[in-house]
Amino acid sequence: MTDQPNHHNTEQAQRAFFDALLQQRPLPIGPLLRARADDELTESQNQQLDELIADHPEAPAQIEFERALRGSCARAMAGPRCPEALAARIAATAGVASATGHAAYSADDTLPAIGHASQNTRQSGFWSDRLASRISPVLAIAAVLLLTFAGVLVWQSVEFSGNVTPVPGLSIEQASYYQRVSDFVAREHTRCADDSAAQNKLIEHDISQALAYFSAAFGQELSAPDLANARGGLSFYGGGDCHLPSTGRSGHLRFDALTDDGRTVTMSLFIAPDPGILPLDEGKTYALKSKACDDAGAQLYAWISSGIQYLLVTDAPGDLCSEMRSVMNAPEILGSL
Amino acid sequence: MERQQFEQLALEHLDAVYRMALHLSRRPDEADELVQEVYARAFRPRTIERFEDKSAADDPTSGSGGMRSWLFAICHNVFYTRLKKQSRRPTSVESFFSESSSETAPNEPPPVWDRTDLDWEHVDARLKSAIDDLKEEYREVLMLWGVDGLKYREIAEITEVPIGTVMSRLHRARKLLSDKLMSDEKVVDDLGLRMLTSEPE
Numbered sequence: 001m002t003d004q005p006n007h008h009n010t011e012q013a014q015r016a017f018f019d020a021l022l023q024q025r026p027l028p029i030g031p032l033l034r035a036r037a038d039d040e041l042t043e044s045q046n047q048q049l050d051e052l053i054a055d056h057p058e059a060p061a062q063i064e065f066e067r068a069l070r071g072s073c074a075r076a077m078a079g080p081r082c083p084e085a086l087a088a089r090i091a092a093t094a095g096v097a098s099a100t101g102h103a104a105y106s107a108d109d110t111l112p113a114i115g116h117a118s119q120n121t122r123q124s125g126f127w128s129d130r131l132a133s134r135i136s137p138v139l140a141i142a143a144v145l146l147l148t149f150a151g152v153l154v155w156q157s158v159e160f161s162g163n164v165t166p167v168p169g170l171s172i173e174q175a176s177y178y179q180r181v182s183d184f185v186a187r188e189h190t191r192c193a194d195d196s197a198a199q200n201k202l203i204e205h206d207i208s209q210a211l212a213y214f215s216a217a218f219g220q221e222l223s224a225p226d227l228a229n230a231r232g233g234l235s236f237y238g239g240g241d242c243h244l245p246s247t248g249r250s251g252h253l254r255f256d257a258l259t260d261d262g263r264t265v266t267m268s269l270f271i272a273p274d275p276g277i278l279p280l281d282e283g284k285t286y287a288l289k290s291k292a293c294d295d296a297g298a299q300l301y302a303w304i305s306s307g308i309q310y311l312l313v314t315d316a317p318g319d320l321c322s323e324m325r326s327v328m329n330a331p332e333i334l335g336s337l
Numbered sequence: 338m339e340r341q342q343f344e345q346l347a348l349e350h351l352d353a354v355y356r357m358a359l360h361l362s363r364r365p366d367e368a369d370e371l372v373q374e375v376y377a378r379a380f381r382p383r384t385i386e387r388f389e390d391k392s393a394a395d396d397p398t399s400g401s402g403g404m405r406s407w408l409f410a411i412c413h414n415v416f417y418t419r420l421k422k423q424s425r426r427p428t429s430v431e432s433f434f435s436e437s438s439s440e441t442a443p444n445e446p447p448p449v450w451d452r453t454d455l456d457w458e459h460v461d462a463r464l465k466s467a468i469d470d471l472k473e474e475y476r477e478v479l480m481l482w483g484v485d486g487l488k489y490r491e492i493a494e495i496t497e498v499p500i501g502t503v504m505s506r507l508h509r510a511r512k513l514l515s516d517k518l519m520s521d522e523k524v525v526d527d528l529g530l531r532m533l534t535s536e537p538e
Contacts, residue, residue, distance in 0.1 A: 073483035
């Protein structure tokens, strides 16, 4: 099993590594410029490097080249997502493990037994001893039907056990995704309602810049919300990269508003190219039931617009919530799954 | 960490683990098996008991030292164990950075082009095929660095090689990609590229 390294020590060691490079003469400019482009240097190391490369006018272009190459590699290697069938299998495994207290699938434990069994069945005479050639066709058909029925029961019990809660109208893959996504947005909404956490994640405080950033990331123009005319003094707190399940790139935008009684409420808008897993029609806003959001005292809405999936989590009361959806350009028609 | 919390956290990184498995193996069926084995190992009760989330407390989604890096490390180990390549024993932190790498970081500076606003979107399709031609150890560091945004030290921890080796592999991977792109006269013409300088120090 892989042991976890001591992260703090390796961070210190990396700092020492680059300090040593900065002392070397002649200056190993290649690795240092690439480290600079990759944001691997500390602030003081960056300053040192600036002084050392003052007479290298080509350095900024070299750094720019490395950054552009990184962005291009990220795009070229970003996909694909884990197939939903595989995701559902693994989610079901997690559920079974949860229910029994044992790993549901352990190759080390099961493979030797399977191997031993298969050795037995390969022995000549194994089947001839056990399968009587006199079995009637009717009994054989009944046995096949019984096995099929048992298989369906086993499949259902495995698929629907554990963490994945069945949702009417959704397949197990969709229900698994639904639960993963709603748990994730509820948790991130709650976490980033706290300013100390939000400051580290939601680092872009200019909404135009944030939308331009995600428009470029998604290859799709995002429309800006009309904050100026919004009720409740709706304001943009900040936005940043996120890791919404089953998406390559995704963003988290936080907005704050004041309720009539002067309470501050927070709204999180998660955006990403629609992975196409949930059966959401464009032109409708879906109010999604989520235990995680209920527990967080928030409501969850979803809609698709021009291929972008929007997930809105808010703890605002009814009227303000409706106002927020409107400002966010959510379709007025409400749909349900 | 509670089992359910652990499992949910692990499942959030399924896409990233699958992506890594696919880029390593380059075969969907093999990637499927690899991912299943990674999660089978991760979900063992003893493993869960031993797991400690070392991600930055202020941003658990960063992946830094947390679940994602840990799953990547399992994926790396399972893949290379399967390949039966040379054994890669864990390196102690002390020797982690002091160990001289057999793949020293080249001093060659990055190239400079006469345009900084290259049409990178245009280049992406060609990059994909160039990436496919890279050796798996180069593809692996390139993916961890480019797509997952990991730091050199995190990649070094996952792949269990010194940081100098990570830098060297990244340099070589990037250079191979640049060279391949620019060896195509049509690409150079299309992009109007002309290299100003690429001379090593």
